Amino acid sequence: MRKLFVIFSVISAFIVLPGASFAQRSSGNFEADGEDDPYDFKSFFMFGVNFLSDNVSMGRKDTVAVPYITPYIGYHHKSGFYAKLSVSDAPSKSRIDLLTLEAGYEHSFGEHVNTGLSAEKYFYNKNSTSIRGNAKAGAGAFVQYANNWVEPQLNVNLDFYKKTDYSVGLMLDHDFKLLDNTLHIIPQAVAYAGTQNFYNEYFVNRIAKKDKTFKKDVLADAGKFKLLDYEFSLKATYRVGKWLFTAIPTYVIPVNALTVNFPKQTFTEKLSNSFFVELDICHR
Secondary structure (H helix, E strand, O other): OHHHHHHHHHHHHOOOOOOOOOOOOOOOOOOOOOOOOOOOOOOOEEEEEEEEEEOOOOOOOOOOOOEEEEEEEEEEEEOEEEEEEEEEOOOOOOOOEEEEEEEEEEEEEEOEEEEEEEEEEEEEEOOOOOOOOOEEEEEEEEEEOOOOOOEEEEEEEEEEOOOOEEEEEEEOOOEEEOOOOOOEEEEEEEEEEEOOOOHHHHHHHHHHHHHOOOOOOEOOOOOOOEEEEEEEEEEEEEEEEEEEEEEEEEEEEEOOOOOOEEEEEEEEOOOOOEEEEEEEEOOO
């Protein structure tokens, strides 16, 4: 599998033909926001590499850090449709941990309202210790009110496990544009609420590896919708020609600990704050 990872990385490095036209529009991930980007509203191919220092979901995480190195390739049409393929290597586990297929559509209504839809198909390694390692697919939508002050954004997500999870995130941010709009500094604050079937399956999977007869749920009220965490980040993007560099340090405060019912003991989960960094290099 790691040979496939190397091959994929090489393909990513040569996927864009010389002289091709590139563009980049905001999708809430690793693009410089705003109409000042000269690549806005053009079709483009992209390739890049992403690094995530730890896989944290809704404030929940594995007992040890699960970093990812993820090369990706994709295409974004000027109409707003896009598609992306990524392969995530878990260097601490010496294996390919995840392959993701993603497609979506983004559209702006006037000068102030940005919207988007997305769908993802996940292929996790059967031995994955990721907190989301049992996910099969996901879907999401967002709506943002763009302005010169504080930009609110609402995210709604569905994640498909044996039992479907749903979550809602409310984000507030502001875009500081510097160096002729090539550098963007965007402080962000978001609160997430949702269900935790993903966390229940994570616990069950870890128990089942030791006790093959265990098939029960272990989290009380895993399907109950509740506030799960607060996240604070400082997103920075820097554009140099066709290259886009992004860094997103994030601090996470989980809330509302659940009761865990293991076969021989019951306890309240121990929540701890998290800090992780996401880095991305993209050519478009």
